[in-house]
Amino acid sequence: MSPKLGAVWRFAPGWSLFGGYARGFRAPPYNDVNIGFTNVQFGYTAIANPDLRPETSDGLEAGLRYGSRVLFAELTGYYNRYDDFIESMAVVGFDPVRQLLVFQSRNVAEATIYGAEARAGLDLGALSGALQGWSLRGAAAWSRGDNETEDVPLDGVEPPTASLGIAFQREAWGAELAARFVGRRDRLPSASDPQPGAEPVRAFESPGYVVLDLYAHWRFAPGVRLDAGLFNLGDRKYFYAGDVPLVAADSVQLDRYTAAGRNLALSVAVEW
Structure with missing residues (x-):
């Protein structure tokens, strides 16, 4: 029940x-x-x-x-x-x-x-006809x-995050430029130590970061939608906290857990 x-x-x-x-x-x-x-x-x-x-x-x-x-x-x-x-x-x-x-x-x-979570959206077109189709969107979570x-x-809980984007929408297509803000992952238990009885090893705390993403969509036929995303426009090196296990802060393998650099994703959705 x-x-x-x-x-x-x-x-x-x-x-x-x-x-x-x-x-x-x-x-x-x-x-x-x-x-x-x-x-x-x-x-x-x-x-x-x-x-x-x-x-x-x-x-x-x-x-x-x-x-x-x-x-x-x-x-x-x-x-x-x-x-x-x-x-x-x-x-x-x-x-x-x-x-x-x-x-x-x-x-x-x-x-x-x-x-706590917060989100908001502002329709700029409702304020002025010259801004028809434009909107601002934001969200934050802690x-x-x-x-x-x-x-x-609990090491699986995400650090503070926020997003802010400006979008433009037309009947058949739209685009949005969005920024992702992520805080430092600093609430972690100690990393495991291979030597029994040894002092706890300080775990690596993934640093905070800001990245820009560009999204677009196009309904080019009835029931068919093309979605595209160009992620990490600045090609920043960063760590997505959910992909980083408890590893020692001085580990030589840290770079293996970095997120992707600039990358493109495409998808097509068909509805009938």
Whole structure:
């Protein structure tokens, strides 16, 4: 049973308060239970965990929303408490024979994740006819996770992020230039150390970054849409926090975890 209860109070034109409670359930993901993969070049191995238990949670959410012909804005706060939290691909040790870092999904008996999110959009065309089709969009998110059982941070929680974009839209096509802002990933447990009894090794904290992306779409036939994205326009070297495992800050392999440089993606969607 996963009940959910929500409520909305529209207390003034365009303004509303909302909140809710939800009971969550998540079965162990297939890959977490069955994975078996070794990458000698990158120095790690991922092993299965057939004993993973389902994850349950209790979540609270509350927020404030405003909407009009010109502006939309929303601010939300949330708090989630988990039992048997599934921490995917956590560092669980070091294989001294093969010299490989060992990853395995595991259950954390008690964990909490809480944070806040904000988003807004401004229709510039509603302010002036000369700006018809132009709009501004922005969003920001901050979250914090704690392993209550071991009294350490959850390393899978993303650092603070934000985005800001300016878009132009016509009936058949549109484009957007967007900036992504990501903070430093600085709430980490210690990296695993291969020597039993040794001092904890300080984990690498992926630095913050700002990158620019360019998006475009074109409906060139009924039900057919072409999407294109040119990412990391400045060809910056950066680390996407979700792709960086717990590795030592002085590791010689850090460059192997960098994100892609300037890259292009194309896709076609067909609807009927």
